[in-house]
Amino acid sequence: MANKRPFTDMLADSMPKLVLAPSFVIMMVCIYGYILWTAALSFTKSRMLPQWDFVGFDQYTKLMANDRWAVSSQNLIIFGGMFILICLVIGITMAILLDQKIRQEGFLRTIYLYPMAISFIVTGTAWKWLLNPSMGIQQIVRDWGYTDFTFDWLVNSEMVVFCLVIAAVWQSSGFVMALFLAGLRGVDQEMIKAAQLDGASLPTVYRRIILPSLKPVFFSAFVILSHIAIKSFDLVTALTGGGPGYSSDLPANFMYAHAFTRSQMGLGAASGMMMLGGVLAILIPYLYSELRGKKQ
Amino acid sequence: MNKTKAAIAGLALAVSAVVAQAGEVEVLHYWTSGGEAKSVAVLKDLMTKEGHDWKDFAVAGGAGEAAMTVLKSRAVSGNAPAAAQMKGLDIQEWADLGFLADLDGVAKKAGWDELLPSVVSDIMKFEGKYVAVPVNVHRVNWLWANPEAFKKAGISIPTTWAEMIASGPKLKAAGIIPLAHGGQAWQDATVFEAIALGMGGSEFYNKAFVEHDDATLRSDKMIEIFKMFKATRDLIDADSPGRDWNIATSMVINGTAAMQIMGDWAKGEFTAAGKVPGKDFICAPAPQTEHQYTFNIDSFALFNLKSDEAKEAQNTLARLIMEPTFQEAFNLNKGSIPVRQGMDQTPFDSCAKLSMKDFSETAKTGNLVPSFAHGMATTSAALGAISDVVTNFYNSDQSAEEVVVKLANAIKASM
Numbered sequence: 278m279a280n281k282r283p284f285t286d287m288l289a290d291s292m293p294k295l296v297l298a299p300s301f302v303i304m305m306v307c308i309y310g311y312i313l314w315t316a317a318l319s320f321t322k323s324r325m326l327p328q329w330d331f332v333g334f335d336q337y338t339k340l341m342a343n344d345r346w347a348v349s350s351q352n353l354i355i356f357g358g359m360f361i362l363i364c365l366v367i368g369i370t371m372a373i374l375l376d377q378k379i380r381q382e383g384f385l386r387t388i389y390l391y392p393m394a395i396s397f398i399v400t401g402t403a404w405k406w407l408l409n410p411s412m413g414i415q416q417i418v419r420d421w422g423y424t425d426f427t428f429d430w431l432v433n434s435e436m437v438v439f440c441l442v443i444a445a446v447w448q449s450s451g452f453v454m455a456l457f458l459a460g461l462r463g464v465d466q467e468m469i470k471a472a473q474l475d476g477a478s479l480p481t482v483y484r485r486i487i488l489p490s491l492k493p494v495f496f497s498a499f500v501i502l503s504h505i506a507i508k509s510f511d512l513v514t515a516l517t518g519g520g521p522g523y524s525s526d527l528p529a530n531f532m533y534a535h536a537f538t539r540s541q542m543g544l545g546a547a548s549g550m551m552m553l554g555g556v557l558a559i560l561i562p563y564l565y566s567e568l569r570g571k572k573q
Numbered sequence: 574m575n576k577t578k579a580a581i582a583g584l585a586l587a588v589s590a591v592v593a594q595a596g597e598v599e600v601l602h603y604w605t606s607g608g609e610a611k612s613v614a615v616l617k618d619l620m621t622k623e624g625h626d627w628k629d630f631a632v633a634g635g636a637g638e639a640a641m642t643v644l645k646s647r648a649v650s651g652n653a654p655a656a657a658q659m660k661g662l663d664i665q666e667w668a669d670l671g672f673l674a675d676l677d678g679v680a681k682k683a684g685w686d687e688l689l690p691s692v693v694s695d696i697m698k699f700e701g702k703y704v705a706v707p708v709n710v711h712r713v714n715w716l717w718a719n720p721e722a723f724k725k726a727g728i729s730i731p732t733t734w735a736e737m738i739a740s741g742p743k744l745k746a747a748g749i750i751p752l753a754h755g756g757q758a759w760q761d762a763t764v765f766e767a768i769a770l771g772m773g774g775s776e777f778y779n780k781a782f783v784e785h786d787d788a789t790l791r792s793d794k795m796i797e798i799f800k801m802f803k804a805t806r807d808l809i810d811a812d813s814p815g816r817d818w819n820i821a822t823s824m825v826i827n828g829t830a831a832m833q834i835m836g837d838w839a840k841g842e843f844t845a846a847g848k849v850p851g852k853d854f855i856c857a858p859a860p861q862t863e864h865q866y867t868f869n870i871d872s873f874a875l876f877n878l879k880s881d882e883a884k885e886a887q888n889t890l891a892r893l894i895m896e897p898t899f900q901e902a903f904n905l906n907k908g909s910i911p912v913r914q915g916m917d918q919t920p921f922d923s924c925a926k927l928s929m930k931d932f933s934e935t936a937k938t939g940n941l942v943p944s945f946a947h948g949m950a951t952t953s954a955a956l957g958a959i960s961d962v963v964t965n966f967y968n969s970d971q972s973a974e975e976v977v978v979k980l981a982n983a984i985k986a987s988m
Contacts, residue, residue, distance in 0.1 A: 409812065520964075522966075537642055541987070
């Protein structure tokens with residue numbers, strides 16, 4: 278009896294570790310292990326299957342000289358930048374409007390949040406129809422009598438990347454709104470009341486008190502949105518198929534095409550590592566500021 | 574407790590008994606749509622009649638991309654299927670890695686060398702030995718036309734590329750889209766390939782797209798071809814980007830468009846709509862390629878297997894595929910033509926007959942060339958590089974002089 282207690286105690290102590298161990302191992306192998314594996318592959322001349330013939334930075338040199346890579350990374354900057362910015366602006370605006378203690382708030386909130394429940398494939402297909410010049414928005418407006426109206430971004434290689442932005446913003450801004458709404462509800466009401474007693478107007482209260490206190494929400498929204506942008510693949514596949522030409526290609530599509538269908542695994546791995554670099558460039562400053570904040 | 578154990582053991586035994594059963598072939602393919610599935614069923618029936626088991630391993634989607642991904646993981650883990658649908662230079666890549674079985678025994682007995690044109694058998698062989706077996710031939714350089722549309726515009730079906738461009742304004746004046754096209758990279762490449770073959774000739778074509786000769790790729794001829802390619806852009810409606818090929822074909826069927834450049838799989842769309850070749854639609858060789866033939870051949874690569882029973886079944890499969898019974902039944906369903914020479918032509922329609930005649934004729938004159946747009950001429954890496962350049966040129970305002978340099982560089986970089 279006296280012996281048993283320490284044992285159960287020990288078991289209780291190590292229980293969390295035991296329970297977490299399988300998922301920890303899976304994560305180490307399937308995420309970090311494969312990151313290293315991909316990194317190693319990117320230095321080989323692997324084509325159809327992995328092949329351990331190391332060629333240094335050759336694949337990266339090829340990648341940098343590749344026109345399609347240049348287009349897709351440029352697209353990512355345009356798409357990512359606009360997508361994040363517009364989502365944040367729309368999300369905050371909607372959150373503030375919904376926060377005005379209006380009727381039917383729960384109902385409205387659900388409507389705005391719903392697109393997030395749809396997969397990007399569905400969003401992409403629906404917007405493909407809406408944006409198609411001969412059967413979508415352009416045609417409807419022309420049928421109304423405005424026969425000069427043109428909205429042919431989907432088939433215009435200069436503008437097609439903005440179609441991606443439209444569809445992605447439609448899908449994700451409701452989610453950003455929900456994040457900010459939760460943040461707004463968490464702001465100390467006493468502070469707001471105090472400010473109002475001091476005669477601060479509503480816009481001032483938002484600008485000086487509420488929004489600054491939402492800084493962590495900003496950061497989370499930014500990180501979530503940027504990783505959605507970088508890993509965007511299904512949206513492009515469904516909405517434009519990368520076209521016209523390859524003008525709406527994003528790095529994820531480039532990586533998939535080369536690693537899996539074109540037997541250029543080395544080049545595909547190199548582009549994957551470049552994408553990882555992009556994610557880290559955003560994530561490391563964020564983690565740094567988060568961790569530093571905790572210490573203080 | 575003991576009962577469950579016994580039950581599990583029994584089940585395991587039963588499963589292993591099924592697996593160990595003699596003569597099973599597992600066949601990986603991506604023929605899942607209506608006519609295609611019917612074509613595969615023919616082979617399955619023949620195999621069952623011979624007393625072997627057929628294990629269907631169909632992976633749908635992405636013109637075989639999904640199937641290839643599955644195949645890679647299966648092969649690497651040492652569990653390759655008996656046969657996998659595979660095309661063109663992919664066969665060489667797999668054979669080079671040592672995955673494919675030697676079929677020379679079957680091939681010698683059935684005399685494949687006499688039955689196949691050498692351009693075709695070269696693709697099926699690795700280091701002089703058969704490793705794959707061809708199923709059918711698709712001709713890619715077809716022009717599908719709606720005669721009604723041409724009657725309306727008062728012109729005849731073009732036989733040169735210049736005539737084709739000239740027909741544009743007249744067809745447009747009659748309210749018809751001259752050329753039905755889907756703006757996807759492979760369709761762009763299909764049109765480009767037809768122009769390159771027509772204007773450049775077979776020798777030029779082979780030099781550029783099979784041997785990748787640098788001087789040919791940068792030549793003035795190539796610039797001219799790219800200029801003609803860009804000129805066809807005027808024949809296409811603005812909504813083409815992203816359109817699937819069968820939607821483009823339906824535009825020709827219902828008369829909103831006059832022509833389409835597409836392989837003979839387009840015929841299936843016409844016949845499914847109840848159209849009769851020669852009357853409701855015309856199949857003609859693409860302009861200036863009357864005596865030339867770009868082929869796209871579907872084939873099965875056969876993988877190394879361990880057990881003798883499985884090998885035996887695999888050899889039977891290879892033999893059956895090349896036999897007239899299968900070649901005829903399969904190709905009637907699929908809309909392509911038999912790869913085996915000297916077959917009875919009677920059951921085939923007029924388009925297929927023309928295709929069969931041209932196939933054997935061009936095989937003798939050296940005008941039978943592999944379609945690069947469909948992966949018969951180059952590795953998937955080089956094909957990817959070429960399609961990128963071609964499709965980007967078609968959809969941007971790049972000049973023809975610029976693009977030939979890009980083409981030559983891209984091909985070099987993909988090697």
